[in-house]
Amino acid sequence: MAKEASNGDNHVITKPPPEPSPLRKAKFFQANMRILVTGGAGFIGSHLVDKLMENEKNEVIVVDNYFTGSKDNLKQWIGHPRFELIRHDVTEPLLIEIYHLACPASPIFYKYNPVKTIKTNVIGTLNMLGLAKRVGARILLTSTSEVYGDPLVHPQDESYWGNVNPIGVRSCYDEGKRVAETLMFDYHRQHGIEIRIARIFNTYGPRMNIDDGRVVSNFIAQAIRDEPLTVQLPGTQTRSFCYVSDMVDGLIGLMEGDNTGPINIGNPGEFTMLELAETVKETINPDVKIITVENTPDDPRQRKPDITKAKELLGWEPTVKLREGLPLMEEDFRKRLGISRKN
Numbered sequence: 001m002a003k004e005a006s007n008g009d010n011h012v013i014t015k016p017p018p019e020p021s022p023l024r025k026a027k028f029f030q031a032n033m034r035i036l037v038t039g040g041a042g043f044i045g046s047h048l049v050d051k052l053m054e055n056e057k058n059e060v061i062v063v064d065n066y067f068t069g070s071k072d073n074l075k076q077w078i079g080h081p082r083f084e085l086i087r088h089d090v091t092e093p094l095l096i097e098i099y100h101l102a103c104p105a106s107p108i109f110y111k112y113n114p115v116k117t118i119k120t121n122v123i124g125t126l127n128m129l130g131l132a133k134r135v136g137a138r139i140l141l142t143s144t145s146e147v148y149g150d151p152l153v154h155p156q157d158e159s160y161w162g163n164v165n166p167i168g169v170r171s172c173y174d175e176g177k178r179v180a181e182t183l184m185f186d187y188h189r190q191h192g193i194e195i196r197i198a199r200i201f202n203t204y205g206p207r208m209n210i211d212d213g214r215v216v217s218n219f220i221a222q223a224i225r226d227e228p229l230t231v232q233l234p235g236t237q238t239r240s241f242c243y244v245s246d247m248v249d250g251l252i253g254l255m256e257g258d259n260t261g262p263i264n265i266g267n268p269g270e271f272t273m274l275e276l277a278e279t280v281k282e283t284i285n286p287d288v289k290i291i292t293v294e295n296t297p298d299d300p301r302q303r304k305p306d307i308t309k310a311k312e313l314l315g316w317e318p319t320v321k322l323r324e325g326l327p328l329m330e331e332d333f334r335k336r337l338g339i340s341r342k343n
């Protein structure tokens with residue numbers, strides 16, 4: 001049962017959870033053969049590519065430096081979802097770095113198909129580590145502050161082993177990421193794979209799915225649409241929000257440096273969900289209501305990164321404050337929703 005935070009009126013939130021993107025069922029997401037064709041922009045190579053592309057199970061990656069070949073030979077495939085083109089001279093080693101981000105991140109979506117989520121974390125990471133081993137690539141895993149579960153240590157530093165429910169509704173994600181970290185270190189110790197592990201704390205910014213279900217995107221979309229901001233009970237739980245440009249700088253710094261991690265990447269500015277709602281109300285729509293709604297099981301009660309390691313080892317720290325980041329996200333959401341600011 002949802003209730004009005006300010007005056008105690010009762011509200012029931014009946015809106016169903018959002019559906020995942022229908023594109024996920026598209027054919028090219030099934031187990032296809034990935035085929036690398038070097039010289040694929042040349043005479044024979046481009047005809048080979050045409051033939052390979054006729055088979056819908058094939059995904060083709062062309063590597064070419066266009067010395068005698070041409071992009072024109074491949075123009076019918078550029079932009080095709082089963083086709084990729086890499087400009088590269090094969091006399092140079094094809095050094096590859098893998099940023100392994102693939103995994104639903106919003107609790108609504110990772111709980112939508114928990115078996116798929118844990119498969120994505122475990123089998124997905126295993127497959128990407130297999131690829132890294134075969135091609136000698138460095139691989140970075142985007143792990144999460146959720147490996148600390150409902151933390152008993154505050155703020156969380158990387159030496160904390162966490163307080164995670166192994167059989168709860170969030171376990172597909174947080175235990176999945178913990179296994180992913182284990183796999184990363186096992187491949188590192190056993191096969192010498194160069195690994196990097198970032199433990200990301202709540203990150204927000206433009207391009208988040210509008211109906212993603214995470215708190216910042218929810219509150220901003222609600223404020224723009226004049227809908228009440230849904231603070232999940234008790235509202236005193238805390239999170240620390242990092243703007244996406246800071247996050248990307250941290251991830252690249254980690255990939256390019258010498259430290260395996262795990263390293264916390266996040267903004268230590270900590271807010272209760274009620275404080276976040278008040279801040280969104282103040283910056284985006286002072287007329288909007290704030291209501292409380294039921295929470296979901298195992299919601300962590302507090303979360304704040306200790307970023308000493310990131311500062312010392314990467315020379316990184318966040319620069320964008322919440323009050324600066326929210327309007328940047330608001331602008332993007334208004335554009336996509338087609339709702340301009342009232343004067």
Ligand SMILES: NC(=O)c1ccc[n+]([C@@H]2O[C@H](COP(=O)([O-])OP(=O)(O)OC[C@H]3O[C@@H](n4cnc5c(N)ncnc54)[C@H](O)[C@@H]3O)[C@@H](O)[C@H]2O)c1
Binds near residue numbers: 100204
């Ligand atoms: N944003 C955050 O606050 C946050 C915090 C901690 C960790 N992370 C991690 O960072 C990464 C990116 O998060 P995000 O916020 O951009 O989430 P997102 O959901 O916007 O992006 C995840 C992407 O992975 C793709 N994906 C999911 N399952 C896949 C699969 N089986 N195969 C291939 N692609 C798949 C999705 O389609 C999507 O494009 C995730 O690994 C997430 O766990 C994010």
Ligand SMILES: O=C(O)[C@H]1O[C@H](OP(=O)(O)OP(=O)(O)OC[C@H]2O[C@@H](n3ccc(=O)[nH]c3=O)[C@H](O)[C@@H]2O)[C@H](O)[C@@H](O)[C@@H]1O
Binds near residue numbers: 145213215232
């Ligand atoms: O940063 C992290 O490490 C993890 O954080 C998030 O998980 P969570 O913090 O639960 O994210 P939200 O769904 O945004 O919830 C944050 C808080 O806001 C509250 N909330 C959420 C949505 C809402 O409408 N209202 C609301 O009050 C939730 O109860 C929770 O306490 C991400 O979604 C995970 O992918 C990520 O790994």
